[in-house]
Amino acid sequence: MSDIxxxxxVPVTTEPPLARALLVGLAILFVAIFLFAPLxxxxxxxxxxxxxxxxxxxxxxxxxxxxxxxxxxxxxxxxLNAVFGxxxxxxxxxxxFRGKAFLITLIDLPFSVSPVVAGLMLVLLFGANSSLGVWxxxxxxxxxxxxxxxLLATLFVTFPFVARELIPVMIEQGRTEEEAALTLGASGWRxxxxxxxxxxxxxxxxxxxxxxxxxxxxxxxxAVVSGKIRGETATMPTMVEMFFxxxxxxxxFTLASVLAMLALLTLLLKSLLEWRxxxxxxxxxxx
Amino acid sequence: MFRTIEIGARRRARGAxxxxxxxxxxxxxxxxxxxxxxxxxRRTSRLKGILRAAAIGLAIGGPLPAMAxxxxxxxNVSYDPTREFYRAYNDLFSAWWIAQGxxxxxxxxxxxxxxxxxxxxxxxxxxxxxTLALSADIDQIxxxxxxxxxDWQSRLPHNSSPYTSTIVFLVREGNPRGIKDWDDLxxxxxxxxxxxxxxxxxxxxxxxxxxxxxxxxxxDPRDFVxxxxxxxxxxxxxxxxxxxxxxxxGIGDVLLAWENEAFLALESLGDDAFDIVVPSVSILAExxxxxxxxxxxxxxxxxxxxxxxxxxxxxxxxxxxxxHYYRAWDLSxxxxxxxxxxxxxxxxxxxxxxxxxxxQPKYFGEGGIFDQIYED
Numbered sequence: 031m032s033d034i035x036x037x038x039x040v041p042v043t044t045e046p047p048l049a050r051a052l053l054v055g056l057a058i059l060f061v062a063i064f065l066f067a068p069l070x071x072x073x074x075x076x077x078x079x080x081x082x083x084x085x086x087x088x089x090x091x092x093x094x095x096x097x098x099x100x101x102x103x104x105x106x107x108x109x110l111n112a113v114f115g116x117x118x119x120x121x122x123x124x125x126x127f128r129g130k131a132f133l134i135t136l137i138d139l140p141f142s143v144s145p146v147v148a149g150l151m152l153v154l155l156f157g158a159n160s161s162l163g164v165w166x167x168x169x170x171x172x173x174x175x176x177x178x179x180x181l182l183a184t185l186f187v188t189f190p191f192v193a194r195e196l197i198p199v200m201i202e203q204g205r206t207e208e209e210a211a212l213t214l215g216a217s218g219w220r221x222x223x224x225x226x227x228x229x230x231x232x233x234x235x236x237x238x239x240x241x242x243x244x245x246x247x248x249x250x251x252x253a254v255v256s257g258k259i260r261g262e263t264a265t266m267p268t269m270v271e272m273f274f275x276x277x278x279x280x281x282x283f284t285l286a287s288v289l290a291m292l293a294l295l296t297l298l299l300k301s302l303l304e305w306r307x308x309x310x311x312x313x314x315x316x317x
Numbered sequence: 318m319f320r321t322i323e324i325g326a327r328r329r330a331r332g333a334x335x336x337x338x339x340x341x342x343x344x345x346x347x348x349x350x351x352x353x354x355x356x357x358x359r360r361t362s363r364l365k366g367i368l369r370a371a372a373i374g375l376a377i378g379g380p381l382p383a384m385a386x387x388x389x390x391x392x393n394v395s396y397d398p399t400r401e402f403y404r405a406y407n408d409l410f411s412a413w414w415i416a417q418g419x420x421x422x423x424x425x426x427x428x429x430x431x432x433x434x435x436x437x438x439x440x441x442x443x444x445x446x447x448t449l450a451l452s453a454d455i456d457q458i459x460x461x462x463x464x465x466x467x468d469w470q471s472r473l474p475h476n477s478s479p480y481t482s483t484i485v486f487l488v489r490e491g492n493p494r495g496i497k498d499w500d501d502l503x504x505x506x507x508x509x510x511x512x513x514x515x516x517x518x519x520x521x522x523x524x525x526x527x528x529x530x531x532x533x534x535x536x537d538p539r540d541f542v543x544x545x546x547x548x549x550x551x552x553x554x555x556x557x558x559x560x561x562x563x564x565x566x567g568i569g570d571v572l573l574a575w576e577n578e579a580f581l582a583l584e585s586l587g588d589d590a591f592d593i594v595v596p597s598v599s600i601l602a603e604x605x606x607x608x609x610x611x612x613x614x615x616x617x618x619x620x621x622x623x624x625x626x627x628x629x630x631x632x633x634x635x636x637x638x639x640x641h642y643y644r645a646w647d648l649s650x651x652x653x654x655x656x657x658x659x660x661x662x663x664x665x666x667x668x669x670x671x672x673x674x675x676x677q678p679k680y681f682g683e684g685g686i687f688d689q690i691y692e693d
Contacts, residue, residue, distance in 0.1 A: 153440050156441075157441045158439065158440055158441030158462065159439065159440060159441075163440075167441065174440065174441055174442075175437065175440075175441060175442040175443070257427055257437055257442040258427045258429055258437075259392060259425050259426070260425060260426050260427065261425060272428070274561070275397075275428075275557045275558070276401070277581075277585040277586070
């Protein structure tokens, strides 16, 4: 007869509101201090002389050459490393062979080697003091202190990103689907494009974005092999340093904010793709 | 695993039969005609489209190296503090060169620590001219590559040094530590900022100036310099790096700086933030310039490069050097205020130490005095 009054259930699986608010607040504070504040400073410094200062900085021939240089490096290095990364991950995940662990270690090598050392290796290998370098110079082929050297340094440093993203995904998926496709008569290429690629595309996208961010932002290895020739072998990060050292802080921070914008754009692109294909993503549950 | 296996006779396939098994399976050499290949092909053609777009983008935007370029190019590999001077000088030279009735030339600049820059030229950086902080760096290039003759320093007037400088102290506004001379730098709590003598030319002049002070004042130079380097919290690779450490990052009480670098810091960052202190003894620093003969590719390039260096001695260029806080030789066209700012100083020269061929290995070579001091 009497109604049973149900008290609001006390959630036992969550923390008290105070603790939650505190933790969330702490996380936001941390992100604000270490992520947004430095980024905001970069943009604020770039705008120290207003938009006109920024536009003037961007119309400097050295700045434009640096932007062009960085973009051309990324346009070549990222697709190459995407192909290399897929090939490496494919070989590691779908085949059994001797020395597999060694190959995985080799792929990780650029992560553990300091970028400066990577640059110095290139200088030692192709520089004027090696026999290879002497031969190259005699044939008028310039590697170090020119575009190819910077490209090689970037390729080396960004090599692991795609492979590292793909290997766990491909190992987890196993090889049954590919085997089924092949059993049903698909060719190797077709199996790759209709079975493997759709399965790994999110991991691939993520790897490519990381690879791209690093390719555009790499400083250490590139600084060693670039020779610091303004307007010719200076990439955006090295040009930022040069401008900063020349007390041209507006130019330095303008270029830095362009670099940051490119990074933000890549992230935005990734989120946009994820959002547009959210249903697909949920269906496949593969990321 | 990638062998094409076909099942049943419903699938048509072209190409020679390689193997036919009892259950009707055939294996063929050529790619089979695919029933549902449309999607895959569209996919690949899209990929091709992307690649093509990338290739076009590259062709438009990529720095295709020196295609059909007729203009003569000069690469001036220089050291850190000359950035502003050579930017101005390149404009001056370009205008003068065209006014002489020549075709325009492309002038490129590279800057860094003098030692590191010399190293890059030795490793193959194709410098047309080098304008470094001290002759020892050019000697290194001459010795290791043979691209510069050994007697290079006698090719141009004043030991091939069109401008000179010296070493002074830059302190924070009001000189809170009361630094007046070299002996104030070895006090316990004073932090001194100077670059690494192994990579920076300016740092070597700093070291020798301190050494000269100790010798003149009856101190043991080795102990004095050791005490000084004990007060150095960071050794940057180049003079500009040290200036940035001191001025922007706010580390240290006193910066041992090129005189021109110190004036430039005052100009760029405001003279209400720093003061210049002139010590009782300093050193005449002669940053030399020379042609890298081995890297010259044409007579036209040699002509421009020689004119480029020779014009540094012209009254206009000398006035420009004075304006950029270098001490120069020809005052005829200089603005009086550019000349008046230089205090008279008791300057020792590198010849007092026996010249760079002696000084370089003795003080800064592998296991030299700097290494011995720094290891303690």
